[in-house]
Amino acid sequence: MNVNMKKTIEVEFKEGTLIARLEGELDLRVADLLRKELEKAIGRYPLRHLVLNLGRVTYMDSSCLGVILGRYKRLAQQGIGISLVGLQPQVRKVCELSGLLRIMAEYGSEEEAVAKAG
Amino acid sequence: MKVINQLKMEFPSLPENVAFARVAVASFASQLDFTIHDIEEIKVAVSEAVANAIVHGYGNSRGGLIRVCLKLTDEALEIQVEDHGKGIEDVKKALEPTYSTDPERMGLGFVFMQAFMDYLHVDSAPGKGTRVTMVKNVPRGAAAAASEKH
């Protein structure tokens, strides 16, 4: 656990799809930072779709689920969808319980998510 | 039902303490034969309760005090998370899924606590504070083995 973590995401823009790779333990402590970083990345690219790669997320609870759901609601108004990749068991469980998996597609790899985007 | 071990922790309402609290509780819980999935669920429940104390109880101010009390018996882990913050007006309403007094939040904290623990009880009084009591039962076969050990 890195207490001084300054960064929660890394992004790549490919064929109209923004890939955001999240990492670490996503709880209350990083929720504001995650929101700011996602907003900054979303504002920087002319995206048509957002892929969240959670492969390096080792823990997540409602504080950061709320951040993701908030981005979903905002982007949906512009017709931009979000899909998910790399859910570890704990992360999948809270995504399922929160209903996130009912509104976002889940794929086995980034490549697949990019190919199916739009 | 024999008490095997107990632990009390007290810490200020800092967001970084959510992680310390869940890791400490998880390590305490590992004295019993909980599965990895049980431990993951306990971690989420503790994080949600502590985050609520910070965000709602103390309104994100860093000066509040949070107490976590753990009691381990041969059958279950009992967790109490207590704050002396602003309290809850209507506990029944607060427990409803997706109810939140903060439009930025999802109202899923209590949903997770309820789904992941075997028992949840919330005591709260406006202006006095909130105490959340949760219990996670040890898987059946494992409980019998533990009572033989102790």
Ligand SMILES: Nc1ncnc2c1ncn2[C@@H]1O[C@H](COP(=O)(O)OP(=O)(O)O)[C@@H](O)[C@H]1O
């Ligand atoms: N420790 C607490 N002190 C004061 N109010 C609380 C506390 N815990 C929960 N609440 C109230 O209960 C509501 C529901 O909590 P929860 O299910 O965790 O959802 P959220 O945290 O997303 O609002 C909160 O919005 C808040 O009004």
Ligand SMILES: [Mg+2]
């Ligand atoms: Mg909450």
